[in-house]
Amino acid sequence: MSGEVIIKTERLSHTYSAGTPFERTAIRGVSFEARHGEYVGIIGHTGSGKSTFIQHLNGLLKPEAGRVLLDGADINESKDARRRARFRVGLVFQFPEYQLFEETVYKDIAFGPRNMGLGADETEARVREAARFVALPEDMLEKSPFELSGGYRRRAAVAGVIAMRPEVLILDEPTAGLDPRGRDGLLENIDAYNAERGATVIIVTHSMEEVARRADRIAVFEDGELVMNGAPADIFREGERLQKMGLGLPKAARIAERLRALGVPLGRDIFTIDAIRDGLIAIKNGGGGNAS
Numbered sequence: 657m658s659g660e661v662i663i664k665t666e667r668l669s670h671t672y673s674a675g676t677p678f679e680r681t682a683i684r685g686v687s688f689e690a691r692h693g694e695y696v697g698i699i700g701h702t703g704s705g706k707s708t709f710i711q712h713l714n715g716l717l718k719p720e721a722g723r724v725l726l727d728g729a730d731i732n733e734s735k736d737a738r739r740r741a742r743f744r745v746g747l748v749f750q751f752p753e754y755q756l757f758e759e760t761v762y763k764d765i766a767f768g769p770r771n772m773g774l775g776a777d778e779t780e781a782r783v784r785e786a787a788r789f790v791a792l793p794e795d796m797l798e799k800s801p802f803e804l805s806g807g808y809r810r811r812a813a814v815a816g817v818i819a820m821r822p823e824v825l826i827l828d829e830p831t832a833g834l835d836p837r838g839r840d841g842l843l844e845n846i847d848a849y850n851a852e853r854g855a856t857v858i859i860v861t862h863s864m865e866e867v868a869r870r871a872d873r874i875a876v877f878e879d880g881e882l883v884m885n886g887a888p889a890d891i892f893r894e895g896e897r898l899q900k901m902g903l904g905l906p907k908a909a910r911i912a913e914r915l916r917a918l919g920v921p922l923g924r925d926i927f928t929i930d931a932i933r934d935g936l937i938a939i940k941n942g943g944g945g946n947a948s
């Protein structure tokens with residue numbers, strides 16, 4: 657699971673168009689850290705600063721104040737440090753398939769490894785490995801990205817980042833616009849990368865369901881600030897506070913709440929359907945629902 661801190665921000669702030677009438681402070685004083693192998697979900701209302709924040713983690717945006725540390729070293733210390741950070745911290749943008757531009761899927765996935773200066777053999781190994789991680793069939797590699805369905809185009813774009821074998825994989829709303837099958841498939845691919853490579857995953861999402869089950873930790877942004885940061889159980893216990901931010905609880909957590917209101921002695925830390933089932937079975941067997 658989780659080890660030492662790999663990436664960390666210290667009081668990070670960013671203002672767009674500073675000094676113009678369009679000035680807008682997007683994030684303010686964000687201190688955050690993620691550990692090796694950790695799976696972190698980032699949630700927050702539209703405009704709360706999530707995308708701005710994550711673009712600092714690989715040096716794409718420069719902080720107006722504060723620092724980004726990768727293994728304790730400031731990634732903005734030099735051009736070289738920023739370049740190295742970009743290979744170690746892989747960022748998948750929102751709707752990344754719009755950035756596919758090569759004539760074949762293979763070339764698109766190979767773009768990152770080539771850019772890293774890897775030779776043809778190593779690049780090919782990386783491309784095939786990345787394609788396997790995202791369950792992209794081999795025969796699609798020689799197709800044009802535009803021949804693929806939306807779901808596979810998304811996978812190809814994710815593979816392009818995975819091919820750099822980032823130690824930290826960051827994805828900005830990776831499932832937006834995918835159908836349920838495409839969504840679940842992609843989330844499983846990301847889980848596999850996290851588990852098999854021991855990579856840190858930071859995933860921005862609108863869906864509580866997506867992170868309830870798999871995240872070690874959830875970070876909540878509101879109006880440019882990191883306002884909550886903890887284990888899913890601790891975050892979901894604050895249903896009212898989340899609701900005030902325009903964020904809902906996972907469906908299963910709401911069902912559990914309803915059942916508790918009806919007198920079913922289910923515990924408070926239940927926010928997946930599986931946990932409801934286990935709780936109900938325990939109650940039926942006379943063990944009680946672990947109510948608290």
Ligand SMILES: Nc1ncnc2c1ncn2[C@@H]1O[C@H](COP(=O)(O)OP(=O)(O)O)[C@@H](O)[C@H]1O
Nearest residue numbers: 672680682700701702703704705706707708709
């Ligand atoms: N390139 C930009 N120029 C000016 N303002 C921006 C830019 N990108 C984002 N913003 C503003 O910064 C705030 C945070 O945006 P963003 O980081 O995209 O939030 P989120 O990803 O949570 O929706 C919003 O008010 C948004 O309008």
Ligand SMILES: [Mg+2]
Nearest residue numbers: 706707708828
């Ligand atoms: Mg965003």
